[in-house]
Amino acid sequence: MEKRVTFRGWLLPFLLIAPQVVISLVFFFYPAGQAIWQSLFIPDPFGLSSQYVGIGNFEYLFGDRFYLAAFGTTAVFSILVTLCSMIPALFLAVVADRLIKGSGVYRTLLIWPYAVAPAVAGVLWLFMFNTRVGVISWYLGTLGYDWNHVLNGGEAMGLVVVASAWGRISYNFLFFFAALQAVPRSVIEAAAIDGARFWRRFWTIVLPLLSPTTFFLLVVNIVYSFFETFGVIHTITAGGPQQSTTILVYKVFSDGFVGQDLGSSSAQSVVLLFVVGALTIIQFKFIEKRVHY
Amino acid sequence: MASERHGMVEKRGAGLWLSHVIMILGVLVVFFPIWLAFVASTVTQPEIVKPPMPLWPGDQFIENYTKALFSGVNVPVGTMLVNSLVMAIGIAVGKIIISLLSAFAIVYFRFPGKTFFFWMIFLTLMLPVEVRIVPTYEVVAGFGMLNSYSGLIFPLIASATATFLFRQFFLTIPDELAEAARVDGASPMRFFWDIVVPMSRTNVAALFVILFIYGWNQYLWPLLITTDPEMNTIVMGIKQMFPSGDDVAEWPVIMATSILAMIPPVIVVVGMQRLFIRGLVDSEK
Numbered sequence: 001m002e003k004r005v006t007f008r009g010w011l012l013p014f015l016l017i018a019p020q021v022v023i024s025l026v027f028f029f030y031p032a033g034q035a036i037w038q039s040l041f042i043p044d045p046f047g048l049s050s051q052y053v054g055i056g057n058f059e060y061l062f063g064d065r066f067y068l069a070a071f072g073t074t075a076v077f078s079i080l081v082t083l084c085s086m087i088p089a090l091f092l093a094v095v096a097d098r099l100i101k102g103s104g105v106y107r108t109l110l111i112w113p114y115a116v117a118p119a120v121a122g123v124l125w126l127f128m129f130n131t132r133v134g135v136i137s138w139y140l141g142t143l144g145y146d147w148n149h150v151l152n153g154g155e156a157m158g159l160v161v162v163a164s165a166w167g168r169i170s171y172n173f174l175f176f177f178a179a180l181q182a183v184p185r186s187v188i189e190a191a192a193i194d195g196a197r198f199w200r201r202f203w204t205i206v207l208p209l210l211s212p213t214t215f216f217l218l219v220v221n222i223v224y225s226f227f228e229t230f231g232v233i234h235t236i237t238a239g240g241p242q243q244s245t246t247i248l249v250y251k252v253f254s255d256g257f258v259g260q261d262l263g264s265s266s267a268q269s270v271v272l273l274f275v276v277g278a279l280t281i282i283q284f285k286f287i288e289k290r291v292h293y
Numbered sequence: 294m295a296s297e298r299h300g301m302v303e304k305r306g307a308g309l310w311l312s313h314v315i316m317i318l319g320v321l322v323v324f325f326p327i328w329l330a331f332v333a334s335t336v337t338q339p340e341i342v343k344p345p346m347p348l349w350p351g352d353q354f355i356e357n358y359t360k361a362l363f364s365g366v367n368v369p370v371g372t373m374l375v376n377s378l379v380m381a382i383g384i385a386v387g388k389i390i391i392s393l394l395s396a397f398a399i400v401y402f403r404f405p406g407k408t409f410f411f412w413m414i415f416l417t418l419m420l421p422v423e424v425r426i427v428p429t430y431e432v433v434a435g436f437g438m439l440n441s442y443s444g445l446i447f448p449l450i451a452s453a454t455a456t457f458l459f460r461q462f463f464l465t466i467p468d469e470l471a472e473a474a475r476v477d478g479a480s481p482m483r484f485f486w487d488i489v490v491p492m493s494r495t496n497v498a499a500l501f502v503i504l505f506i507y508g509w510n511q512y513l514w515p516l517l518i519t520t521d522p523e524m525n526t527i528v529m530g531i532k533q534m535f536p537s538g539d540d541v542a543e544w545p546v547i548m549a550t551s552i553l554a555m556i557p558p559v560i561v562v563v564g565m566q567r568l569f570i571r572g573l574v575d576s577e578k
Binding site for chain 2 (some may be wrong): 012102106115170213265
């Protein structure tokens with residue numbers, strides 16, 4: 001889409017667009033280029049020189065069982081976070097939509113966790129499940145369950161999933177609630193006159209009408225669990241125990257900054273670039289469809 | 294509006310009460326972690342380390358918050374709050390300014406390379422900072438921007454989202470306004486300041502809310518580039534308050550800091566709820 005009316009001149013638009021272009025070049029394109037370039041080399045241990053290895057880093061990466069495990073962990077983690085944040089949000093939104101009064105109050109209270117940073121959410125959940133002082137782990141103990149996410153990989157995964165999904169419930173609730181409010185009442189009432197009960201109306205009419213929102217949230221939540229949950233994992237488990245909560249983004253960090261393995265970390269960045277690219281394309285393809293819905 | 298909408302579909306009696314009960318339970322469950330953090334920030338350390346800790350606030354509120362704000366663990370939390378505030382406002386205001394300017398250029402001018410620049414900005418959507426941390430860190434270190442506000446702000450300032458949002462909005466401004474401005478001999482910048490910026494007020498406000506929270510909640514980037522505790526932001530500083538090794542964490546102070554870390558974004562989200570929801574929906578389009 002273009003404007004019919006435009007201003008003349010070319011120096012001014014260059015000046016206007018310059019700040020954004022310069023910052024993009026310096027902090028986006030140059031580092032991304034560096035990541036691609038460095039992924040083709042192995043630096044010596046002192047960082048004085050590096051040796052060209054072509055796709056050697058990538059070959060090594062895809063032969064490394066820890067890296068392949070991180071792919072699996074990321075898949076499990078993101079699917080669980082998406083489900084654990086979308087299902088409760090949809091349920092609460094459906095219930096809130098049934099209310100005549102008071103849904104605004106509930107909405108105001110439910111959006112709080114969205115404002116809480118993932119890293120702070122991590123600290124709050126860590127506190128509740130702390131093996132020494134945690135309230136929930138203590139009560140679990142009185143029930144005979146010995147909670148220890150520091151040693152048990154499954155429990156560690158469960159904890160980072162819940163802590164990551166928590167704030168997203170607010171976000172998903174807002175979108176589901178708005179979509180439910182937009183469902184035409186005449187359709188619902190027609191079904192009600194035909195004798196369809198609430199749950200039948202929900203499965204046959206409301207849910208199909210919500211499908212654009214649902215698909216949109218699926219993609220957005222997967223992107224979130226891939227890239228924005230670093231703070232949760234770093235504060236709760238630091239990727240452990242035995243890498244059971246090391247997702248791809250966490251591994252870029254731990255190999256690059258903690259392990260100082262720049263070749264591998266850059267190669268991982270490049271792989272992630274492709275993952276982000278694919279997710280972005282899916283998102284845009286889908287959003288185009290949504291417009292025509 | 295609500296009661297009209299529900300008109301004839303059954304909404305009475307037990308079902309309605311059940312709905313309220315479910316919503317209240319939902320709110321309680323979702324709120325529990327925040328409540329527990331608040332309680333922990335008002336009791337003494339011995340009360341916490343001998344579980345189970347109380348579930349009702351104690352009388353140490355003033356002591357714990359004073360200790361956190363003015364002495365903290367490594368650095369006073371007051372200092373971290375200021376750093377977070379500078380970073381969040383810097384990112385929000387900076388993004389809005391550069392995006393307004395570049396969107397204006399893209400929509401209201403024809404110039405060589407316009408499509409190229411447009412795609413270049415578009416591509417930055419695909420590069421979250423988490424993906425390019427090592428080389429971006431090297432760039433910032435090369436500029437000597439470690440442990441500085443500019444290092445905290447600039448790498449996070451250019452993103453395409455705000456530019457696209459403004460572009461979409463500018464395209465809806467009637468052509469007659471630009472035509473009239475041109476006929477009157479107004480310069481493009483005059484048109485920008487007198488017409489475009491005032492018309493964008495609501496969009497700017499909605500975007501500010503979203504970007505403020507984005508900036509405030511950053512974790513990985515400040516963790517990497519602020520090695521000096523004086524430059525720590527509050528969200529990353531909490532993790533630094535945990536002792537390494539076997540020492541027991543100072544939970545009341547840590548929890549008071551967690552509460553302090555969530556107050557500004559909660560005020561922004563709850564206080565500007567309408568703008569916030571609008572910003573959220575717009576920026577995801």
